[in-house]
Amino acid sequence: MxxxxxxxxxxxxxxxxxxxxxxxxxxxxxxxxxxxxIATGFGYLDLEAAFGISEHMIDYAPTDDYARALLVGILNTVKVAVIGILLATLLGLVVGIMRLSPNWLLARLAAVYIHAFRNVPVLLQLVFWAAFIRASFPSPREVGQEGAAIFLTNRGIYFPWPELGDAGAATLVGLAVGLLGWFFLRRWALARQMTTGRSFPHLWAGLGLALAFTVLGWLLGGAHLVLDMPALAGFNFRGGARMTPEFAAVLFGLTIYTSAFIAEVVRSGIQAVPRGQWEAAESLGLRRGQMMRLIILPQAMRVIVPPLTNQYLNLTKNSSLAVAVGYPDLVSISNTTMNQTGQAIEAISIFMAIYLALSILTSVFMNWFNARMALVER
Missing domain, CATH: 1.20.5 (Single alpha-helices involved in coiled-coils or other helix-helix interfaces)
Structure with a gap:
């Protein structure tokens, strides 16, 4: 054989x-x-959920079925993951650059930040932020209202929220058109710089273009705008928008914990750029900010992106710990579903599949971005 x-x-x-x-x-x-x-199968998803959810992005009532309750949990998980990834990336980038600053104080503060938050378990950080918010902020009735628009209470953070009415759809269309124009403007500016060597302020021009189209869409939609202000009514605030203590604790904890790891990824990526690139940038008379933005970071991204993908995946999966502070994410709602129906295997299978799908989508996007940043041989 x-x-x-x-x-x-x-x-x-x-x-x-x-x-x-x-x-x-x-x-x-x-x-x-x-x-x-114990019956098997997913037929229980059509049954009435009969439990409330404190925070939801879509309309939900206890009379809705389990499928809609799970959808609420999925959206809450995605909301934490997306906002947390954006904030952790920005904060990690700043702290990582600070870590290499020639300023002794900035570099040491960044080092303390990284070592302090990276070495404390994320679950403890979530519990700490939840306890801190509830213990440090006053109750709604103890908050003064004179001249204030944002209220920090132990029941949440209340702030004004614009209501666009019928102009909302046209405003979103204008924003989308403006962002698309910004994308093409950036491509033109970079191509022009490569051929002529002359730079164009595409960042500020793109922001202005996006703002102009957004305002234009708002005007064409009827120019309706009402600022919904929070106001004390009884024992709590009504109106405006609210960030619940549970969501704030999860968001702060995941953002700070993950940003410490991202800062080290950024630091290592910058240090991987050859010293000659710094010297060449200095010989051109570029300021340090220009050197970092135009020469160093674009090259460092080829080293940063692969480990950065792992941190994004970790943040998404760590969001499952939100159940420890009472945030109604996918795991929390699935646990309630299991307790009421006894369909443990089906419920666990569903949220395992959801986390797998979120991780795959994140990996696919980051692999595409990594391929875009890779060096192309000529």
Whole structure:
């Protein structure tokens, strides 16, 4: 028997063994559930949930089914993950650059920040922020209202929120058109700089373009704008927008914890750029900010992006710890579903599949971005 045939035979035998073990485990599980009179399947998703959710991005009532309750949990998880990734990236970038600053105080402060938050378990940080918010901020009735627009209370952070009415859709369309114009303006500015050597302030021009189209869309939509202000009514504030203590604790904890790791990724990426690139930039008379933005960071990104992807994935998966502080994320709502229906395997399978899908989407996007940043041989 040849080596290739023998290898194929070994793989077939291994595959048969794996399938047999899986078949036994599934069959044994179904038999045990049947003996306990526990129905299997996902039909329970159509049943009435009969429990409230304190925070939801879409309309939800206890009379809705379990499928809608799970959708609320998914959206809450995605909201924390997306906002946390954006804030952690910005904060990590700043702290990572500070870590290499020639200013002794800035560099030491960045080092203390990184070592302090990176070496404390993220779960403890979430619990700390939740306790800090509830203990440090006053109750709504103890907050003075004279001349204030933002209120920090132990029931949440209340702030004004614009209501655009019928002009909302047109405003969003204008914003989308402005951002698209900014994208093409940036491409033109970079191509022009590569051919002529002359720079164009595409950042400020793009911001102005996006703002102009947004205002234009708002005007064409009817120019409706009402600022909904929070006001004390009874024992709590009404109106405006609210950031709950649970969401704030999860967001602050995940952002600060992940930003400490991102700062070290940024530092290592910058240090991977050859010293000659710094010297060449200095010989051109560029300021340190220009050197970092135009020469160093674009090259460092090729080293930064792969480990940065891991940090994004970690932040998304660490959001499952939000259940410890009472934030109604996917895991929290799934736990409630399991307790009410007994469908533990199905509920766990659903949120495992959701986290897998979020991780795959993040990896696909970051791999695409990494390919865009890679050096192209000529």
């Amino acid at each position: 040849s080596a290739s045939v023998r290898n194929i035979l070994y793989q077939v035998v291994a595959g048969v063994i794996v399938l047999a073990v899986a078949w036994y485990l599934v069959g044994n599980t179904l038999d045990n559930l049947a003996r306990q009179n």
